[in-house]
Amino acid sequence: MSTISIIGTGNMASAIGKLAVTNGHTVEIIGRDQAKAAEVADSLGGSTTTAEFGAVQAGDIVIVALGYANVVPVVTQFGDALRGKVIVDVCNPVTPTADGLATPDGTSSARMVADAAPAGASVVKAFNTTFGAVLAKGQPVDVLIAGDDEHAKTRVAEFITSLNLRPLDTGGLNMAHYLEATGLVMIGLAQHGVGHFDFALEVTTPR
């Protein structure tokens, strides 16, 4: 068990935080709005704490659970406070109409985080193909991940496994762009073929 720092106070922050607390981790919630962060920390229970926005985090894994517009600005603001950390980017960078990616061609939210992060930090894409509402149910869903630093990816995979979820590696950080596209396909499914956001993408092996 370890300490996990989560930057964000939305539904992904709450869902991952709750799973972490339930499975014995210590969680630190970090929000620009300290009152909101304290409220989320209270709702998670356990020994969940809050920390100053922009300061060095307690956890070796720092989950950035923010909307796309805030991810790079916040990572830039934290700057050297993220040195040595495993940064997990969970966001789906979609356009306002959710029918395209908002990232420039040839990059991804996770790659932009890697470019903005200080030396010694590693970035792993994870959790963007799992909806918060589904994670919140505690079902053993598949969590697709990507990253260039094998050590960091192994650390994140161990954390995911500790939540009773199944980590599945898709390759290097270049795959983050395609994972973000897969997140958009899930939103398309929710809007068209499925009709709700209460589903998971599962890797199944036929008989």
Add this chain to the structure above:
Amino acid sequence: MSTISIIGTGNMASAIGKLAVTNGHTVEIIGRDQAKAAEVADSLGGSTTTAEFGAVQAGDIVIVALGYANVVPVVTQFGDALRGKVIVDVCNPVTPTADGLATPDGTSSARMVADAAPAGASVVKAFNTTFGAVLAKGQPVDVLIAGDDEHAKTRVAEFITSLNLRPLDTGGLNMAHYLEATGLVMIGLAQHGVGHFDFALEVTTPR
């Protein structure tokens, strides 16, 4: 039950053709190599036929089951012979090292097919997130689809349902790019997190 035309003689052509024959459709196999097409038609059994490469097809649905390099050239060669058809593009346009998409930025194989197709033809992206080997097993996998023409998409969805598979709409033809990215994620999973190509992506609803 209807007649389905399949351009191609590879494993996707065989897998979809076999499912179609098994479920009572008449299949027409069209290949540049007539001997190979006849061989595939024989292997499918039923009343499977072959047809001249480039001629008007018997089916109202024409499945283009070719590798990315051949898709647009073949659709261009068939030209007016595809007028009025529902063209199904199944390909995964990946780079030789399978860690990126081979399509130019801002488009997709399916969109390029639509641009190359004659007036009156409609293009639907389908089957690129289902591996041929898995389809060949006849499991009831999910088939993600995208297209702008609702009538054509409904027709393809009916065909998919008739194969005891589940069609799931992801939206308009702009989503084909993201479906192709999802196909690449599946290849990444096969190479990294799963270790084989014998798996399906399934949409599951948690309890």
